[in-house]
Structures are given as structure tokens and as C-alpha cells.
Amino acid sequence: MTSPVLWYATRATGIVALVLFTATVGLGALTASRVQGPAWPGFAQQELHRRVSLLAVGFLAVHVATSVLDSYVHVGWLAVVVPFTSHYKAAWVGVGTVAFDMMLAVALTSLLRHRIPAPAWRAVHWLGYLSWPVALAHGIAIGTDRGEAWVAWLVVACVACVLAAATGRAVATARWRRAAGATVPAAVLPGTRFVVARTDRGVPTSPGVVAVPSRHGERSP
Ligand code: HEM
Numbered sequence: 401m402t403s404p405v406l407w408y409a410t411r412a413t414g415i416v417a418l419v420l421f422t423a424t425v426g427l428g429a430l431t432a433s434r435v436q437g438p439a440w441p442g443f444a445q446q447e448l449h450r451r452v453s454l455l456a457v458g459f460l461a462v463h464v465a466t467s468v469l470d471s472y473v474h475v476g477w478l479a480v481v482v483p484f485t486s487h488y489k490a491a492w493v494g495v496g497t498v499a500f501d502m503m504l505a506v507a508l509t510s511l512l513r514h515r516i517p518a519p520a521w522r523a524v525h526w527l528g529y530l531s532w533p534v535a536l537a538h539g540i541a542i543g544t545d546r547g548e549a550w551v552a553w554l555v556v557a558c559v560a561c562v563l564a565a566a567t568g569r570a571v572a573t574a575r576w577r578r579a580a581g582a583t584v585p586a587a588v589l590p591g592t593r594f595v596v597a598r599t600d601r602g603v604p605t606s607p608g609v610v611a612v613p614s615r616h617g618e619r620s621p
Pocket residue numbers: 410411412414415417418421460463464467475479480493496497499500503535536538539540542543544545546551
């Protein structure tokens with residue numbers, strides 16, 4: 401099957417998927433940085449992150465399907481998941497497949513989040529950061545529209561967005577680590593009963609370690 405419609409669809413959905421993945425990575429970094437306010441609560445960020453990522457996966461599915469269905473070039477279904485097996489531009493389609501596999505792992509482990517250990521889920525989720533530049537490289541290298549000025553500006557905007565989000569995330573993590581390092585554990589603080597903190601099997605995962613004073617006569621745990 402071949403038609404210009406399939407080709408236009410591959411190009412259009414590729415660009416939209418890239419923009420939506422950029423938004424997903426940005427929102428994910430924002431959520432993890434815990435930059436919140438009354439008009440921008442954490443649960444809304446998480447929900448937006450989740451929904452935008454689902455939308456991105458939808459556009460990516462159409463992008464991949466149309467590129468395979470368009471027999472004008474021979475990509476092949478195997479190339480969707482096995483990198484570098486496409487007959488058409490094997491190297492750069494393969495780079496897209498690598499990004500796709502990483503994003504698939506992130507999406508599947510997120511859907512099964514409550515069934516897998518949190519550290520494993522987090523380790524896989526970090527692939528989201530890695531897959532984004534790989535997908536960008538694929539789009540820039542292979543795209544018919546890469547020479548268009550508006551595409552160049554879109555790419556610049558996407559890169560700026562992810563760099564800003566990743567920097568914000570790194571700064572937030574460094575601040576929170578400093579704050580957590582300065583906190584004396586409750587067990588050695590006289591007059592404290594327990595520490596309230598978001599933890600992942602004993603490892604603090606967020607700022608906000610709060611020592612709650614004990615009532616007279618109570619023992620520290
Ligand atoms: C995360 C994964 C992916 C993203 C974000 C992505 C995004 C993009 C973008 C932005 C373009 C450039 C569109 C243009 O400027 O014309 C593109 C092109 C293309 N992609 Fe992907 N892609 C991904 C994965 C894949 C996979 C797995 C395949 C195939 C199995 C694929 C096949 C193609 C093909 C054949 C083109 C060339 C279309 C043309 O002739 O312009 N992509 N992709």
C-alpha cells in the first residue's frame with residue numbers, strides 16, 4: 401500500500417509525537433522537582449504528565465504504523481521493535497526504534513507501576529530522559545521537513561524546554577539532598593518520636609523531613 405497520505409501522516413505524527421514527548425519529559429521533571437503552588441498542585445501536574453504521555457504514545461503508534469504500511473519505502477514490522485532491521489535507512493530508523501523501545505519500557509512499567517518494586521520502576525523511568533535525545537536525533541537525521549525553518553525553530557524550542565526542565569530537576573534534587581543531609585535522624589535527636597518523610601524503602605525520595613516532638617515520657621523508636 402502506498403499513498404502520499406501515509407507519507408504525510410508519518411511526517412506529521414512524527415513531529416507531533418516529538419513535541420508531545422518534549423512536554424511529557426518537561427512535565428515529568430517538573431512533577432519530580434515538586435515545584436508546586438495552589439494554582440498548580442502536584443496531583444494536577446502528575447495527571448497532566450500521564451495524559452500527555454498517553455497522547456504521545458498514541459501519535460507515536462500512528463507514526464510507526466504509517467511508516468510501515470507505506471510500501472513506497474520498506475521499513476517492515478520487525479523494525480518497529482528490533483533496531484537496525486529496516487530496509488529503508490536502517491541506521492536512522494534503527495535509532496528511532498531504540499527510542500521507541502525505551503519509551504515502550506517506560507510506558508509499560510508505568511502502567512504496571514503498582515506491581516513492580518519502586519526502585520525498579522524509577523530506574524526504568526529514567527530511560528525517559530535518555531530516549532528523548534535519541535528520538536530527536538532520529539527526527540533530525542531522517543525527517544523530510546528538517547530543512548524547514550519552522551521545524552528548526554520547533555526543535556530549538558523543544559531542546560530549550562527539556563534543558564530547562566532537566567536543570568530545574570537537578571537543582572531541586574541538589575537542594576533537597578543538602579536539606580536531607582543536614583537533618584539529624586530522629587533516633588539520635590533527644591525528644592523526638594519519629595520522622596515523617598516520603599521514603600522509598602527507607603531511602604528519602606522527597607524534601608520535607610519533619611521531626612515530630614515526643615510527648616513527655618514516650619520513648620523514641
Ligand atoms: C520515540 C520514537 C520516535 C519519534 C519521537 C519519532 C519522530 C520522528 C520525527 C520528528 C520525524 C521527522 C518527520 C519529518 O520532519 O518529516 C520522523 C521521521 C521518520 N520516522 Fe520516526 N520517530 C520515532 C520512532 C520511529 C520508528 C520506531 C520508526 C519505524 C519503525 C520511525 C519511522 C520514521 C520514518 C520512516 C521517518 C521518515 C519520514 C519522512 O520521510 O520524512 N520512527 N520520526
